[in-house]
Amino acid sequence: MKYEVVMGLETHAELDTESKLFCGCSTKFGSEPNTQTCPVCLGLPGVLPVMNKKAFEHSLKAALTLNCEISKFTNFDRKSYYYPDLPKNYQTSQNYFNIGNNGYVDIVVKGKEKRIDIHNVHLEEEAGKLIHPETSGANYSLVDFNRAGVPLLEIVTQPDMRNVEEVESYMQALRNILLYIGVSDCKMQEGSLRFEVSISLREKGSNVLGNRVEIKNLNSMKAVLKVLAYEMSRQSSLLDKGENVLMETRLWDDVDSVSRRMRSKEEAHDYRYFPEPDLVPIWIDQEWINEIRATIPELPVDKHQRFVNEYSISDYDAGILTEDKHLADYFEECVGLSQDSPKELSNWIINDVLRELNERKTNVQDFIVSPKMLVELVKIKPTIGSSIAKDVFGEMINTGRTAPSIVKEKNLTQIDDVSELNDIVTKVIEDNPKAAEDYGQGKKSALTFLIGQTMKITRGKANPKILTKILMERLSAGSK
Amino acid sequence: MLSHELSANQIKEKIIKREITAQEIVEELFEWINLKEPLIKAYLCLDKEGALLKAKEVDKKLDNGEKVGLLAGVPVALKDNICTVGIKTTCASKILENFIPPYDAFVVKRIKEEDAIIIGKANLDEFAMGSSNENSAFHITRNPWNTDCIPGGSGGGPAAAVTADMAFMALGSDTGGSVRQPSAFCGNVGCKPTYGRVSRYGLVAFASSLDQIGSVTKDVYDAALLLQVVSGHDGFDSTSATVGVPDYLSDINNVDGNLRIGVPKEFFGEGLNSEVGSAVMNALEIYKRNGAELVDLSLPHCGYAVATYYIIATAEASSNLARYDGVRYGHRSQLSEDNIIDMYSRVRAEGFGSEVKRRILFGNYVLSAGFYEAYYLKASKVRNLIKNDFEDAFKKVDCIISPTCPTPAFRIGEKITDPLQMYLSDIYTIPANLVGIPGISIPCGFTNTGLPIGMQILGKHFDEGKILKVAKLFENETDFHLKKPNLIEPEPKKGIDI
Incomplete structure (x- = not known):
């Protein structure tokens, strides 16, 4: 292609808190419509917001992890637009004083490191959800406000990405980071992690940015990659024909795999931002920053390197083990119990444990074979042989019993005499x-x-x- | 003296001493209301049933020798922009005509806990936007001193109700003078506490950074009593202060030390009615005779207060009133709707009155892209300059005294076609809201035609105790607060179509 692609990403991550951003309502997913609401999140006359400290600290933690400059002074702003899922017809967000600015995430694409700059990280409230009746010709829609007011973290990159591999790598790195630091469950199927992309094309070598198209509300990484591929071909064929790419916002239609115009630049909202008078400004001092920083765990990139150095396992294996923090924790717990066989434990986890987890569609936190049980199996293996060890492992998963008790009961010890x-x-x-x-x-x-x-x-x-x-x-x- | 003519504290004492039961008070009060309400029209809604229920509860407590609250058996009126569970809260707007809140405002909870009896919801300018009560979507409340005159606004209903002895005290809201101005026009005591002193939770927002719940009472002691009950931190209002609440009552008659009173020249200049001016000057003489020192002051940026106010207040209002869209509650158009924009347009076109629309448009304009810096941001800066003026002043004086309003109550219809003239009615009250300081209006005289004149005392942040004492000192020396209007039927007039 003769064009250079310029892409940026906005990520919305629902924060993992018990209660909503401005009221005490539960944030639990999947309840009956409008059962998790109160006067505050329904925007009744006379109500006022009160900041959820946990949500704010989660945001601060994310901003610190993403290497942002932390504002000493933060404030919230009202972003005005009318939509039936927005109870107050304004969203309390941040515009003038974000929690974090000028951060970055380092990603690796095809063995090469690249830094993606973060423009800002800010905290805002989630909207409700419209439910359109399935009967055709229905002249009404319903609104579920259970989600309204759930804390939402928005992470905005600079237009730093030049190909879809970088976008994919960035999304995965960001997701891993958010999961690692425990601020979001990042469940895309529940809408906890959503993306908006901006994409423009320009002649290679040009310094001038092309007209930007934004695509909103992408619920999976797959959708992001699909929409980018679609837009690249749509925009390049327009440019090839000598036509203009219109600056506009588009929506992705997953069924037909096309993007469609939502609104043009002229129709863009004037959000009429102004400081939220119902919340007090928040001052962030160094002490608070230190306190939050102390809760940030080792990040995937660092853990990966340490596993290679400390346990002499392969780069590839370390990559797999650190992809999920809980898996990495599982591995380290095993190694803590038996220092002499990290390589073998890693093999067991990558080959056997992961296979079982995938088959059983469960996660390692809920896995029936605890690190202690796995270590016992590895220790007893020389006396029963590899082949019987695999059978014992299967038995452990089915019964929850330990390797020594299975070996003893079935008299499985090898005959060496x-x-x-x-x-x-x-x-x-x-x-x-x-x-x-x-x-x-x-x-x-x-x-x-x-x-x-x-x-x-x-x-x-x-x-x-x-x-x-x-x-x-x-x-x-x-x-x- | 009939019992409805007593002050809130006097009636409470009588109830506690069992000289009269709360139920008898409520019965007698509603008889009086039935007589006089057709003339004054202070209320949008009365709740005799609820009032009697609460009265019986208070009487029962006393029968059983149980402890009763600070407002035991006192019938209280609420401005109809304060949410009451189970009782309509309309903001005098068609858009909320049938809205019944599922929750009580913080202040309502507090007065209920202290055994007050809520008798009804009083009239106001729609969403508290106005200075005359003429912007109510339902009817105009009349000034008990002269029923051809407006009672002031936006809290004309609460002020007229208290003045006409149709309530012993009332709670209102003051965004630019909506408690103090009607109190001045109706000759009672209107107190706007420091911003943050009283929780705004449950007060339907007009302009969030300016709104403050205040009291309308028959005398200064009652103001202190009501303030004592409703003040204090509330976890549901982030802007409510954590500053401790002092005892306003026990020491109210002692102004300690040498009292230095600031007299700002900007509040005695052009546009001030001469009768009002001389009444306040006479009042200052009374303070002087009682040992106070009068200090000439200048608050140079106060000239910009009204302009600043109408930018900030309308900006906030345009956003606060965005929620009235017919989706979840409130007015919904009977006409068919083609799409969501159509639905919004009809709901809001039908539901809001013209002054509210004017302010929403104005507020949206000053917040629009490209205008924000020139208007809202600039106004915020001027607001800071006005704050600095007052901070400097309070280094020299304990309180500041001025007229509450430049004129006495004007006639119904006199200013309704000229919004700018109407806005100037709040020229002396607005600065306190911009700065967040407490202010109280007390009666200090009458015009030749018998209309009350109000005097405003402003204090430092959280210095309500001081201004109450300064007000009490004057009240102890005078009897303006004891005067009652003669509530007779007016002769039918031509030309006033309501």
Whole structure:
């Protein structure tokens, strides 16, 4: 393509708090419509907002984590527009004094590091939700205000992204960060994480930005990538034809996979921002900042590097383990219990634990096999062998019992004793004279057959190494 | 003296001493209201049933020897922009004509806890926007001293009710003078506390940074009593102050130390009615005779107060009134609606009166992109300059005294066609709202035609105790507050069409 693509992202993340931003109503998802409302979040006459401290501190934490400059003085502003899901017909947001400004997120794309600048991070209230009746021709719509007033964090980037890989990497990095610091559950299927993108094209080498198109309300990363691909081709074909790209806001239609005009620049809202007189300004002192900073955990990027250095696991494995903070915590708990086998524990987690989690659609916090149980299994493994260890793992998941108790009950300990194995081998050779003879005549597959027979008798408990050694000795001796 | 003519504190004492029951008071009061309300029309809604229920509750408490509250058995009127659970709260607007709040305002909870009896909701200019009561969507309240005159606004209903002895005290709201100006016009005591002293939770917002709940009473002691009850921090109002509430009552008759009274020249200049001016000058002489020192002051930026006010107040109002859209409550057009914009337009065109529309338009204009800096931001800066003027003044004086209004009550219809003239009626009261300081209006004389004249005392932030004492000193020396209007039927007049 002869054009350079310029993209920026606005991310809305619902903050993980018990109650709404300005009232005591619950933020629980999925309740009956309008059961989590009160005079305040319904915007009745005479009500006033009171700031949720937790929501503010979550925002502060996010702004700090995203390397923002923290305003000493913050204030809230009213953003006015009329819509039936907005109880007061203004949204209490921040415009003149955001919590954080000028931050950044470092991402890695194809092995290359890139810094995405954050323009600002601010706190605002969520709107309600319109419900349109499914019957055609209905002349009404309903509104559910359960979501109205849920705290919402908005993170606005500079137009720093130049290809979809960067956008994807940024979205994932941001999501990971928000999850890591515990300020949002980032559940896209519940609308906890939403994106708005802005995209413009310009001739490569040009310094002038092209006309920007904004696309609102994208509920998944997949939708963002789809809409960007669509817009790139739509805009470039317009430019190819010598036509103008209109500066406008568009909506993404997921069913038809097209974007459609929502409003032109001329129709853009004048939000008539002014300082919210019902809330008092908040002053953020260094002490508060330090207090919040102390609650920020190690971030995915740092943890990744540390895992490689400290536990000598591969870069790839460290990447998988640190993608989910809880998985990383699980791994570190295991390693804390058994320092001598980080590599093996990592293998178990990446291959077996993750597979089970995916199959069972559960998360590691709720996984029945605790770190302690996994470590016990790894410790007992040399006495039962890899193959039986996998079976024991399966048994642990099904029953919740520990490896030692399963091994003990089923008498699964390997037979390492040479004389005991010798006796068994003697019997096996006696029972299978033909196979022993074949081996003597150079038919090597006979050995595999005899090992199988021995395993059958011992129910797989014979130590395969010792067994093979004994069998080979005996058969060679017999053939002489 | 008939019992409805007593002050709130006097009637409370009688009830506590069991000289009269709360129920008897309510019965007698409603008889009087039935007689006089057709003349004055102070109320939008009366709740005799609820009042009797509460009266019986208070009487029962006393029967059982239980402790009763600070306002035991006192019938109180509320301006109809203060939310009352189960009782319509209309703001004198068609848009809220049938709105019944599911919750009580903070002040309503407080007075109920102190055993007050709510008798009804009093008239106002629609959404408290006006200075004459003529902007009520329902009817015009008349001044009990001369029923051809307006009672003032926006709280004309509460003031007229108290003056006509149809309530013992009332709660109103003061955004630019809506408690003090009608109190001056009706000859009672109107007190606007410091911004943040009384919670605004449940007061239907007009201009959030200026609105403050205030009291309308028959004398200064009652003002102190009501303030004592409704003051204090409220967790539901972020702007409500955490400053402790002093005892306003026990020491009200002692002005401690040498009293220095500031007399700002800007409040005695052009536009001041000569009768009003000389009444206030006479009052100042009384203070002087009682040992006060009068200090000439200048508050140079007060000349910009009205202009500043009408930018800030309308900006905030345009946003505060945005919620009246017919979606969740309030007026809904009977006409068919093609789309949501159509629905909004009809609801608001039908629901709001012309003054409210004027202010919404003005407010939206001053907040529009490209105008915000020139108007709202500039006004906020001027507001700071006015604050500085008062801060400097209060370094030199304990309080500031001025007329409450430049004129006495004017005639119905006199200014309604000229909004600018109407706005100037609040020229002396507006600065206190912009600065957030407390102010009280007390009667200080009468005009030749028998209309009351009000004098305003302004104090430092949270210095309500001081201005109440200064007001009480004057009241102790005079009897203007004891005068009662002669409530006779007026002769039918031509030319006034209401």
